[in-house]
Amino acid sequence: MAARWSSENVVVEFRDSQATAMSVDCLGQRAVLSGRRFLYIVNLDAPNEGHRKISRQSKWDIGAVQWNPHDSYAYYFAASSNQRVDLYKWKEGNGEVCTSLQGHTRVISDLDWAVFEPDLLVTSSVDTYIYIWDIKDTRKPTVSLSAVAGASQVKWNKKNTNCLATSHDGDVRIWDKRKPSTAVEYLAAHLSKIHGLDWHPDNEYTLATSSQDNSVRFWDYRQPRKYLNILPCQVPVWKARYTPFSNGLVTVMVPQLRRENSLLLWNVFDLNTPVHTFVGHDDVVLEFQWRKQKEGSKDYQLVTWSRDQTLRMWRIDSQLQRLCANDILDGVEDLIDGISHLPEPDKTLHPQDSEPQHNSGHGDEEALKEDFLNDPLVGEKTDQLGLPQTLQQEFSLINVQIRNVNVEMDAVSRSCTVSVHCGNHRVRMLVMFPVQYPNNAAPSFQFINPTSITASMKAKLLKILKDTSLQKVKRNQSCLEPCLRQLVSWLESVVNQEDSTSSNPYALSNSVTPPLPTFARVSNAYGSYQDSNIPFPRTSGARFCGAGYLVYFTRPMTMHRAVSPTEPTPRSLSALSAYHSGLITPMKIRTETPGNLRLYSGSPTRSEKEQVSISSFYYKERKSRRWKSKREGTDANNRPIKAAGKVIIQDISCLLPVHKLLGELYILNVNNIQETCQKNAASALAVGRRDLVQVWSLAMVATDLCLGPKSDPDLEIPWAQHPFGRQLLESLLAHYSQLHDVQTLAMLCSVFEAQSRLQGCPNSYGPFPQRASNLASHSRYV
Template sequence: MAVTWNNEYYIALEGRDLQANAMAVDNSGTYVLLAGRRYIAIRNLDEELEVVQKFPRQSKYDVGAAEWNPTNHKRELCVISSNQRLEVLTWRSQELIQAHSLRAHTRVITDLNWHRSDPNILASCSVDTFIHIWDLRDARRPSLSLSAIAEASQVRWNKISSHLLATAHDGDIKIWDQRKGTAPVQYVAAHLSKIHGLDWNPNVETQLATSSQDNTVKFFDMTNPRRAEYVLTTNAPVWRARFTPFGNGLVTVVVPQLRRGENSLLLWNTANRSTPMHTFVGHRDVVLEFEWRKQSPGSTDFQLITWSKDQTLLVWKIEPFLQKLCGHEPDETKEDVVINSESPEAIKLKKKTSPKIQPLQQEFSLLNVHIPNLEVTAMDPVTRTCTVYANVNSFSVNLQVSFPNAYPHGVPPVFQILKESTLNDSVGAQLLQTLNHLAQQRVSKNRTCLESCLRQMVTTLEQLSADSENDRIFDPSYTEPSNVFGGYNDAYIPFPRTSGAKFCSVGILVCFGRAPHTRRFSGKLETTTPRALSALETIFSKRSSDHVTVSSYYYQKPRFRIKHAKNPSKAIVHVYDVSGLLLTNRQLAEEYILDGDTATICKHNAATAAVAGRWDLVQAWTLAELIASSIDKDEHWFNHPFGSQLSEALIAHYASRSDIQMAAMLSCIFGKNQIKYSRQSSKKTLFISANDASSYHTIPPTEISTEGWVLASLKPMRSTSLDNLRLNGHEKFPCRKKEFHLYEYFKLSYAEVLHRWGLLYNRAEVLKFRCRPPESHKGVEFSTECKNCAKSTKHCTCSTCKKFSLNCIICHLSVRGSANCCMVCGHGGHTKHLKQWFEKRDVCPSGCGCRCLTETASLFTL
């Protein structure tokens, strides 16, 4: 794109007539949306000319927030908030069309945020203290409403965990889990002043940054939120603080309402919070909004989009040298190409702000070179490298240490063992792991680490050398305890698996196996897995000193290693995506519906299958629509060839092909019958239909069968409860229970698949069509006999005489709460009083002579 760069930015738009106060960048980084009271404008950043499409918007309210859908699946959707309403818009074919208008808040909406992975989920918060979670598949009302008591100023979905979201309320934070009801799972007292912004770390699931009126940005770890991990202090109240898509960077901007002349954005390195790494200077008024543009393929530069009160849209180029200041190392080859195309002003700016070599040179000068068993062979602050040689017992190591430009501000050095070293791969890996761990701990606190790492290097080599000396690989005098396995008794115990594969219901295949190497035991190679535990004793019977356990068989210990197998390869667990081999389809699951009349449902689902390219399902849904039409036309539809026999054949066909998705959907569709009334034995028979049944199934639908539909014999009903619905087994069309149980199994299996996909709304819809009533209680129940009317009762109040059924044998008052009674003599009372009595005595307090504790215990031991 040929644009005129002014040092580090170019002006993408000057729209003084827009009067926009909200800005958003789409998922692809192509379009920028600007929204205000008069217009909604869209600018294509890939076009060289400043072409802006304006769409008039007549409203007396300003736009509070705007955001594009972050998923690729529905990136054409965007949402804006205006007073108490959310407007969901679709950008397609250069037209902006309203798709939904969401109304539930009673006061001004303060913030909104799309779900990071589910394109249909949207969260909004308001001054009315509510946080609403919307599902665009049913936009009539929020799918979940969270009450926070205090007004919410920000709402943000976690960028890694799909179920967590955070909200800001004055100076406090609440963490919600949409799976765990309407109460917050965590509460954080973060600031004493108002919180203006929240942002989850895109790389750390539990880290949350908060920007506040108290001039600070705090970073909290939600696993221990009592105090902030660290605090970044600025010179003005912070409006927004957002993580960069590279390194450890953070961008902050001041509160727009202050307008103190501070119009700049600040770039920080969170590992070095003493001063900003860079200041973006260019706007003539306060910045209202800023977002990152998706990086174009092959580019080393990131771009930051900003919109200001001066009604200018600026695009900032974040060059590689700025990325390095934030601890990010871009591709050096691509960086050279970019540097050659820079303007002289940009090169001067880079030289002015690039890291200096003095801090590293100072560390080299202060290094203590008199470390036992170690020699520093070279130190070069220009190339930023250091080479050392260590000789400990049988180990000699040449180590090169390379220091990145951002070292030691959160970026550790790189350790490399050179070829002249006499270390095997295992010892070398342990040494590098120890050095990297220590270096990371030091630089996380902005501390140098060279001398500490060199001393640790010598200590680690001494430990590894001692372990090697004590290794008993070839010691003939080494003996082990005798075999603990029971020989013949273990012949029927199968050996644990050494390999296997498991399918998940959502298209995941997990495979594991033994490490691809053989073992040499007792002079022979072992390449097969034993059939039973007793086989371990046979394998080592030739040498009395040999001993093996199941763990040592799986994980070879050092004493069993041989020279040509010093570093056996590790066993690996493979996870494959095999969704393309299965008939269940997530796209279909998201778009299928079950609400409405049967013909409409079938027509919609046929169109959904056509979009997914499943023409076989299009034919099936079209046939299902014909069945539904015949139901409407023919009163005695169960005798019609397009009636029950064809619907049952369709379900059986897809069940035989293991297409559980289609079998379950058809089981739900044809489990809804027309309401027909006929006289039989002076009773009414009821059929539940799609047109008349409640979508929430206040009256459960009847059970389906392959010979007809089960008829429900009803008594005059006082309420629509399950107890009033009784299945009559003597009607004309009996239910074949085998098929019915299969249909229920299809629904439950498909509901499990939906749950694993996270489609909880769709799962709930399927479960509403379950036909089986809950099973009656089959356990042991206890009841008391009322002392007044001698009638049996299960409650503290008698259902016959309405008096209390039990008096305490100790205090002689009526028992209303917890009670205990003797199973032999029947005397009892308050649990507390009986406990105090039997702590000192073992005879019944009534004087009947019964030893209640002993007698009752003997009943349960028979």
């Protein structure tokens, strides 16, 4: 180890450590470097004065290591190795393993201590599970989150105690640990694998993702269809994390050449060029973390560990911090700070008004801050920072390509006018947004002229819109676009019902509004019938099970496909709703992509859900009295009962190479081979294997003691030349080897081996040829 200072930056070399991970404790005093043989504990205040080691015995490298972020637990840190997490305790210069967390079945990819609860630790693995552990009881995880794909990153939200995020290849899932059954939100973030994930330190809805696709993207998971901003790069991005000051971001690139500078500092408000490049490391930076700021100091220190086996501490002074600041937000903070320091009113003049004046001053301060942040220019900046979005920003993100829909938006008056034309119906509506929107405050909806729908239709539509908006604002999510989709979908369903009463119920009127364009995300309000990720239901299938049975099912013989047999089956369940609404034909479904089938029909009602099934319209009943009389009956109300397809369980044990019952009945008495052959022949007869009865009869003759070796070999024919000797055994082994009957082969080999040992022959099979032994051995691989 060697230490040197360069431009007030500390450089410490650990050439023999072979460390793959690094972590800095919450007090800023120590760093741990994790190698295969040792864990190095480095004193960051005096890194050149030596370090302590914790010995470890493992053939696996440490994948992730992290100190507990709470002061009261600052002496704990966790390190993952293959499928296990070890909890270490470092006190008074000594370290030891306290306990281990074992639950994952595949390698652990990441871990993270909870920000608000010092006892909780979350781990992610390739085995598709995310476990939340309580270190007070490490026997099993307290919460288990299950995903379809393995998670590569897991991070707790820095502002919400129940929220965490995981990355799965190019996707991100947002979880609530109180609802572990499914993720609360999905983000299709990148086209390639995500290497880094970091939550914004001040806003609970914003996070940054870095990926193999050469980009860093910023997200508000309340609006997962579109990223807030993007940082394009020329090379893959290994890590991207927010700074603890101003609006900075530190990224680690994957260098194309060994000596390229890969550690960069950015201003999230200006991503055109980095504000600073950290020059010094000769190889890619594996990990970087911030030291706790010392009391009274305005400088920060960034601690980095590189593949070049050097630990560096970079000083970030106030001048470098200002490069990451936003002038607009800094201006409003200075202004608000100045207001807060204004002299208070003279309380002696108006004592009765002192309290209202104080409240009024505080309200003016908040109003000034809100008006400033609602400015469009400031809103654009705060959107990148991750602050709550303004109404102007929501208006700018509305999909204006919806056909027959016109939206006139006015952010100043906090209102918008929606006009929809569908068939013969016209709807014009005024939507007013309260000041608290969308923080649990829903907008109001009011019909204005010209609106052509009836009073009852207005009441139904208002209820749908209010329910949709309340469902969104309860989660602090914007609701304008979901309400627009519900409005158009409801009008289309009304037009379809009116057209169904015409003379041709299967023909659509020319005035029907074309289907909505594809949206990148479908809310749960649209039901599972429009989920293009669910495979199309099967009408027949078969599976083998380990108990020797084949289970298969078929559709009723009275049902036949309503489409041409040459037309392929649809790929997803979303096609069912398209069939049900009659909007498209089977051939149209075949040519449409799954995404375009999502919104062909509105949310099905309760009665519609009961009717929607694959057998109700994709397959039709045969119009035959013969089939009806045989397959249908009536229920208690004298209504016809349609026959369902059969589920058949077939015994296929005869096709298996091992007979289960025969294996239970077989015996092997090495002291009496004749009895063994006789009882095995009886067992074969009991289960109906007459061919094996003959085999065991021949084996009983071949192992008779009269065929054994005599004192004078000239008195009789040797066993190898006897008709029941070598030729018989070789023919039996060859025959059952060709049939792949490993059960019979194993029993014959065991019987003849036992007979040879019983006769005291030193070589395998004694009087029986070694060639037979080789043939039996070869049969195991046939």
